[in-house]
Amino acid sequence: MSNTATASPTRQFAGGRIVYPLAATVAAVVVWLIAHSALDIDLKAKAAGGDVQTIGLPLVIGVTLLVGFAAWGVVALLERRSPVARTRWTVIASAVFVLSLLGPAGSGQGGSAKAALLCLHLVVALVLIPGFARTARKD
Template identity: 35%
Template sequence: MTVATGNTALTGRTGKRLIVVVGAVLATVLVWAIGEPVLGHDLVVTGPGQPATDLGLSQIAFIAAASSLLGWAALAILERFTARALTVWTIAALLVLAVSFVPFLSVEATTGSKVVLALTHAVLAAVLIPGFVRTAAKIS
């Protein structure tokens, strides 16, 4: 009997990180789906001097995917150049999360909409950060 012990598409680091990205996007979309269609919080935001923007499913999914892929790219680049990649990336990810809440101070939206949007940020980080930490290169 032969047992395959290769690095298959979804068990290698790239595959695991892809699963983390998909999970983060799906979790964010789930928050949107509960917040807007189910609870009825229309995610319309108005920035200073800007027209009102209705954040729908496609915008939420795109922003979550783009943020996740940028995080992945940043971690991969750091892993090539520093032994402390995971520490640097985790601190940077937490700072980006904190800064992502700043626009809530200047945009106009209902309280419910702001809560749903804040939850999308938090859920994305809650999946992405520990997920990427688990896939990071281990230093022996």
């Protein structure tokens, strides 16, 4: 008989969760490159105070990583506090995603910029929400 302890599936994969913020960032970079370089879309949005801000690649990378690591923290917190972490994560993350769409829809400068910014939000959500749900403690 072996005395090797086996970690729970969540613990085993917890270190592997870094793949989701990184994959979301790569996906966002690809969408940004397609919009900016291939389609020549000028990605601009109104910032607070009415100033127009260019959405450059460093901003896309930084915000996506920030959102990805914050999402990881929410999943970890839910696992510690809730017996239904997977369900709560999916509901919370989906609601935050839907609310996040208000930003580009309302502040994007021009139809093509709005569409590209909405695609950025969508691709990040499509990586983070199911990715972290897959690793969250089952209900």
